[in-house]
Amino acid sequence: MTRRLAAALAAFLLLALPAEAHRLKLFAQVTVGTIAGYGFYIGGGRPQGADLVIATPDGEELSRLKTGDDGGFSFTPPAPGRYHLTLAAGDGHFADIDISTDGMPVTAAAAADASPANALPADLDARIAQSVDAAVARQIRPLLEAYDAAEGRVRFNDLVGGVGWIAGMAGLWAWLRSRRSGHGN
C-alpha cells in the first residue's frame, strides 16, 4: 500500500515537473531617476490594481499607487536616494524590494559644472551620459528579468532534497523512539 502511494507520489512529481512556484515578486529598474517595473507571480500572472507603497528606508510613506493591467507601475521620486517598495496584491501576497536612484551620472554631471562658459559641453556630457544610461538599462533589462524569475523558481533538486529531509527526520524520530522504548537493542 505504502509502495503504491509512493508510486502515485512519484508520478505526481513527474507530472508536475514543469510547474513553478507560487510567489509574488516585484521587478523594478531605475532609468533616469524614474523607478519603473511590475509585479509578477512566479508561475504565471500579474497582479492588477494592486497597492504599491513607496517609502523611505526608515519607513516614511511617500506615495501609494495602483498597478496597471499588466501589473506595471512607474514613479519618479522627488529626490535621488534609496527607496523601499512594497507591493500588496490584495490576496494575501506581498513582495518588497529596496532600490536606489543614487549614482545617476545625469545629476552628477549637471551639478559638477555650472560655469556659463562650459554650459554647452556640460549639457552635452549630461545628455550623452543619460542616453548611455538608458541604453544600458534597456539592454540589461531582459537579463535582470530572467534572473529575477529564475531566483524564485522551484528546482527539482530542491524538491528532492526536501523529501530527503523529511525521510531523514522520520528516520531520526523513529530511532529516538526506539532508543527510548528499548526496541532498538
Add this chain to the structure above:
Amino acid sequence: MAHIPDGILSLPVLAAGTLAGAGGLMLGIRRLGDRDIPRTALLAAVFFIASSLAFPLGPTSVHLLLGGLIGLMLGWKAFPAIFVGLLLQALLFGFGGLTTLGVDLVNMALPGVALAAAVRRFVDAGHPSRSAALVGMAAALSVIVTAGLVGLEIALSEPAFAPAVGVMAAAYLPLAAIEAVVSAFVTLYLLKVKPEMIGASAFTGTSP
C-alpha cells in the same frame, strides 16, 4: 497561497499564532506513535510537494494546500506534518517567513483538522460516494477558512494592506473547487484500497 512573509504581521497576531501553532504541534507530537511515523512523514512529503508547485489559473497561479485531506488522514498529527513542510519551504524556497511559521501552520492545518474531525464519523467504506462528497466539501471549506484567516490576520496587523474580498474570492474559490475534486477522488481510492488510512472503520474496526 497562504505563506505570509516576514514583516507584515503585527506582534500580537504573531504571538497568538505562534502560541496556537506550538499548541497544535505539541498535541500532534504527543499522538505520534511509533506506527504513525511513516504515514505522517509520507503526508508531510505530499504536502511539501503539492504546495510547492503552482499551476497557472487565470490571471494568477495557485497551488494545492490539501489541508482537508491531511487533516482527515492524520488528525492532530497534521500539525507536525505540515510544520515540517512549511519549515522546508521557508528554508529552501523562501515561501513564507520564519517568524510567521506558527501563524502559517495554524492557517493551513487547523481548518483541515477541525473540519475533518467534523465529517470523519460519516466517512465509511459502505457509502463511498457520500463519503467522498463530504470530504470534498470539507476540503473546499477548509481552503475558504484558510483564506479567511489569512485575510483577518493581515487586516488586524496592517489595515492599509487589508486584502480585498473580491480578489481573495477570485484567487481562492477556484482553488477550493480543485481541492474538493482532488480530495474526493483520493477518498474514493483510499476507501477502496485502504479505508483505515482515513479512519473509515466499516471493515477493519480500527480508529485513527
